[in-house]
Amino acid sequence: MATEDLEWERSKISNQDMNLLKKLGFTKKENALRFPKEESYPSPPIEYRVSFVDHLIRGLSPLIHEFLRGLLFVDGLQLHQLTPNSILHISIFITLCECFLGVHPNWALWKRIFCVRRNGSHNVTYNIDGVVICVRSDVEYFDVKFPDSVQGWRKRWLYVHEESPDSVEYKIAPFDGGAKILRRRSWDVEATEEEKLATEALMTRIHELHNTRGKELSGIQITAYFLRIRVQPLQARKNPLWMYAGEEDVDKDLPVKDLEKLIRRISSLSKKDTIPFSCRVEPYSGINALPEGTSRPESEVAGSHKSAASSEKEVESEATTSTHSLPSAISPSNKRKRDKVADSGTSKAGASHAEEVVPTEGRTTFNPYEDALVSSGDEDEDLPIDATARTKNLAEANKRVDSLALKLEQSKKARKKAEANAAAVEDLRKRLRDAEASLSENITQQSSREEDIIARLESHSRRFVRRTQQDYDLENPEGDRLLDALSLLEIHGDEARQGLTDARIVLSRLFPFYFVKKEEPETFTALAKCFRSKENLGPSLRQEGLKIGVEGTIALVADSQQNVHWAKVGDVKEMETNKWQSLIRAAKPNSKKILAFLGFNPTPAPSSSKPEVK
Template sequence: MAAEDLEWERSKISNQDINMLKRLGLMKKEDAIRFPSEESYPKPPMEYRVSFVDHLIRGLSTPIHDFLRGLLFVYGIQLHQLTPNSILHISIFITLCECFLGIPPNWALWKRIFCLRRNGSHNVTYNIGGVVICVRTDVDYFDVKFPDSVQGWRKKWLYIHEESANSVEHNIVPFDGSARIQRRRSWDAEASEEEKKATEALMSRIHQLQNTRGKELSGVQITAYFLRIRVQPLQARKNPLWTYSGENDANRISNDLSVKDLEKLVRRVSRLAKKDPIPSSCRVEPYSASNPLPENHPTMSSLPPLPEDGEVEEQAIVAEDTQGSSIPESEVAGSHKSAASHEKEVESEASESTQSLPPAVSPRNKRKRTDAEDSGTSKAEEVVPSHPKAAYDPYVESLVSSDDEEEVPTTDVAPRTSTSRTVLASDTLVEGEETSPPQQNVVTTTPPSSPLAPSPKRTRVEKIVEPAPQLGSSSTLLLDDPMIKDLLRIGSQFIGYREYANRAEEKLAEANERANALARKLEQSEAARKKAELAASKAKAEADEAKAKAAGVEELQKKLEDATAALDEHKAAQASREEGILKRLKTQSRRTFTQTNQDFDLTNPVNDPVLDALSYLELHGSEIREGVSNASAVLSALFPYFFPKKEEPATFLNLAKMFNTPEDLGLKMRQENMKVAVENTVALVADSRQTIDWMKVGDTEQIEQSRWRSLIKAAKPNTKKILAYLGIKPASTPSSSRPEV
């Protein structure tokens, strides 16, 4: 088993993580996810791949997006070798391209923004999460606010079902835990001049999204957006995100999360604290079905090379000693928005995992890495300052050398005397072993390092001076005695090291002076740091106060807009109501005019359509009331004559109905009057005491109308006297009597 394999441990996934995966819709299918049982090393079943809980909640799903598949192929890495924050980097980039730039994820744009770096310290390299995606130092990118530490993510591994898409048999490379991470030329691939020119408008749009006052877009907003709409950016989808249609979109993997679950998830994948608000929406409206792309919008297509395209030149492996294996210090300081410059993705137990040997480092490019690189961040490397070449001093070098650094071979030093010889010894002296005094004026190929900085280990040059043989067997035997040899060697060492001890004391004094100077600078830096922290806290308080005021102003503006909208709606409803009232008033006025044939002109109009129409209606109403009053008086006077045996109704309407009958009341009245007249005529004739043949008079068939009219005309002068006698005043109009049938 390779050294990297020992990083794997038994999977430890909590019930809380399982419930979260269920709510996210990642376990909707029965065989979508399988959890390891007792194995401490992944052995995925057929058609399954190894993944992590923290990868899935950051936008990963199968089948994976072609852009992610191309990245894995071009960079020559496996899915488990990416850190969670690197996965989130890719999700944010795809969402940015599709929702805010209106293009598919663009490989040329990616190369302008990102590069790849190894994740590890100077003596540790990782296989799980062994590479990180970093923002280039010269690029201004979104402030993603990655968490400082993703605790225990390496222990939460599981198996995800591989689904085929687009007729590709396997989207993810089969799992190989023993595959070593090898740096490739593609890790630092840059966009060509033609690609830079083609993507210049996209970079300008990104800067505009970042810096538009009041409409700034951030990485947290983009993350919250794709988590809110329930679409996994790293999944191969039927439609791009700029066609997202809402709740019924085909790319959604679950229903909307509750507000509590969404806030908890956003805070888990970001560095937001509990007091920080979760963005409920993006300040820039993303493209979707409700906000379609503009007409003639260019959709630039640029994918990284895929496995089916064949081998690419960028996959060439380069030696670690010719390329920096982590982010330079200038990049960390200059790109505060880079995810890899901040993230500490290794848990507290990472020190227990097996540490693989670091790659060899060239003395020309040797860099110093901080221990913080163990936490998942590619940290800065410091170049050891060089000094002018000097004679090699093994005693001083032994004081300042470090046993933790790599061995760098040096050239052998030629002996100054013919009786001396060189011996290559280990860097750590064996107890009781001593070396001969070093030679003066020895020139080495490697310059000594600063007394305060670790220097590369050197092979010690040991010179053993053999004493010249003396005459006589006793002298020869004495010189051959091992103890005498040791005494001679110790004596020569003592004599040689006295001078070096004096020189070392001088250098130590110089080192102390430099240390004191550095201590003073450190105190000054600490004071400056405290002052900067105080200023930063004041600035943060002012920013929070300004943010609160801005929030209050925005709330007031929203309330004012709502009130304005409500007032406009009320005005529209009032106008519609007045229009209806005016229409009804005009209709009533026309109907009254047609019935009474009486029109009016207002003497003092108020020039208000409703009030003037109401005035017209009041005039018509006054006329109608007067007419009804007169009609009621007339009908009341005529009622006893037409209906002598009935009681007069109390209301005018019922009174009018009594006179509005099918029969002719006038004809009936005249007939009654004629009956009375005939009876009175007979009575008058009888009172004249004339003999009349009433049988002949009653024979009306013998009466001629002309003769009848002439007789009536002749009788009129006498009838006036009779009517006057009876108390009836005849009308001044001529009589219109006629026979009534």
Template structure:
């Protein structure tokens, strides 16, 4: 039985793992995940691939991101052959590119930072997690603080749904648990000079992000960010992460995690202890909808070569890689050891492998021979024995061959043995090639010098321009700020005044309704509270003016009857006050009329010189109407004399019918 077969066993996913996947949103989509039952060897259904719980919690989610699909193709790997920390490396790289560099995941930049190494121990070549993505020894990259050991991750395998594409070659290769891991040239592929020149600005920005005092960015901050916003970097998305729209983003895997769950998850995938502080935010603001890319920002795009582009030379298998040899079955039992113990075993394996013959030349340069495993370190180191073997071997190489990058024609040639490397023809060929590269380098240096001169001149001109306009810009900014504040104050005052006016108009309308018991509705309202309230008040005012006009006309007609010797007031208020005194004018008018009647009756009695039966005074049926009228008319001028004769003195009171005494 092959060693790789022994690594597979029945999946042991606990209820705690199931609950974690549910909280993280992986079970939101139906059939997105399928869990093994009794099988001890993976048998994924159609359109499913084998993955691990520790892959999912580190940023992996179907459908797979095209950058990861390209990496799997160009490296000749399957998902299960990458370790959890390697998956986290890819997640951090994509988040770094999209959120902090403002570019698509860049293949040229990737080659400048990363390379691949085998993962094994005691002569056993692992199949599950048999390949480790490492940071190159000469690159200063973020300290990710990987855990020294990811315990039992190989036992927590499951199936993830990966929809097929129209092109079969474009899809991830179907699961093959028995396929051997073959080292390829692409594992150590380096960026070409053109790619280095194109990505130098990105490398400079990475160094700035790491070293800017007070704004240092770390691998843990990047990891915490994509876990906190619930976006899976290794999932194919419609928009890049710099278009992240916050809580309403439709591509979020789930809602926000609680602070406790997020802290537990960070400590699980890193080596941070309970004493270490978990960063709640990044010191550098990531690009998103709220913090968009600068205007005119150049978005670079460089993906690994995918199958539809044809076979790539870098996928060629390195045939003399002794690490690909089969291992005895007795050593398979150690495949589940912790990464801390694997590190020592891998160093020994590097020492033995470096004593074998050298592999074929890399298409982009001399392949580095350091080996490492998926541990907490970010750099790749070799043992002293391995370095000694390399030094001894390099002494036999041609001086030119150790410093030059082989051409495309050389990549197609068969591997060259040591004798051929030291032959005269090889020296001539390498020397010719060196001269060509030297001339090309000299030409590039001249162009670069000219470009530097132009850049210096532009910098000086820009400095003068900036110094000339600095004061003007500052003054304009100050004036703009003052105008903005004044405008805000005016708007606030206007709003307060409008609310006060509206309140007063509504109060007046309510008073009018209470006094007149009349309510009005606008036929065509303006849908503006202030204008509508003013329109209602105008209607009420018109109604009140009409009422006042009618009241003034009526009081003017009554005024002569009550105040015959007074002049009518000019204003309505004075006129109304004449009728609002304490005395009852109507009662006085009735009393005067009664007095006239009494006086007339008494005058009639005196004129007729009759004996009057006062009980029958009210009976006027015996006297004709004309007789009464003539008697009253004759008695009226002499009523006072008659009353004086009778000894009656009426109370003095003003009256329009009071007779004159002569």
């Protein structure tokens, strides 16, 4: 069966993903995660492995739990080869064991419930998400409601920390993006009769949790529980979950709003479906202690919490005598791409795309060192274990050794090529440092420029206040000095524009009285200049008024048929005040008639004194 390698792309982790990881507590532990920069193909630093954001939000976290370590070790897998739904299966299983069964993750129970399948077509297995964990078709298990497809998760890859071999028992295999996935017999190995007998009580309890009316437990409830308390099931922990003590262990629960978004993201629940924020069965914890005698000692093999790798270690001495060794996955030199990849979301092993495996017959115990060997050629053929087969396996092992030697030589050449490119990498790093320094300088300059703008805006506002004696406060300040100063200046500008508009109206009304028979200027500036003339407009206005009065008086006298000596009237300087007042009194009746005819009703006013004439 061929393995097709997906084309790795530059990681595209969004700010939304970063905020979610922060809320789940990943940013509290320094160097637990590292995010890719510009690389389009994973190149993890020393002691780091490649994983995905969608793995982390389903319960994965460094340091990795020993149960998952053992599972990857026995099945010969890497983290990036598991689908997100497979990671969630393991998280739910560990939470089920610790919170609802009161036992450590149980390897014998795992074999009774789950098996491993390739993810792909009949002839092609994909490298990224090339393996899917399925529930056995004959097992009644919790409905997890996996989504049919997890969109875009392969593009959100990152590096997770992995301790050195001295600090952990089983180290996860180093990242190999092109490693060939080889099916092992451990993928479908069944529990022995002894293991079935030891786990029968646990299977009965699972059936009760799944079917008790009114207290049914579901996979979504289990998932919501470990997400709400923000404890990653696949993280190596000092204490099991049944010792969880609430706020003494974590700061606080995940907010309900964030939990609802996260559950809908990793499940197939629609907006109409309700999210179970609590379990119908109270999980074991610091406030709901285990029944006395529930947790089993580690010494019991079949029913203990030992992982797959721990079980394998117990039979290591027996495996050593058989010349069998656990082969490492060899990556093919040629890589092929695929156009469409579907993330397997099935919870049963009988899905159409999963590979059917014929279980091995006639074997009562599972020896990981023998049964985990890859079946090359005919995978479904069950050969008896005899001396001939052992010799044949030894020959195959020698061939693999030769192949590994060839790979080692190729690796040395690749290392030399990488050393040759070290200067280019250092140049890129220098350019990056220069770009960061330039960016910092630009930020400083921008900050200084903003301070200057703020100072100028505030200066304009102060000048307006001094001239108008009016100051204003913002009703809803933005909290940003630049925006608040600009808003205040806009208020002052609006006030000034309103004042100019009012002034225009006043000057337009006064203009006909000061500038008779002149056309009013169109612009406010020109109109204002007329009133700012160095000439005294008062005498001109009075002279114009006198002219109008004289003309009116002449018209009234002419209408009354009176004889007036106009030469004497023109000699204003020699006219006595009494004479002037008598003429005015004589003209008043006629002026009232004219005004009444024109529709005006003048108010009584005292007689004018002798006018001043230039």
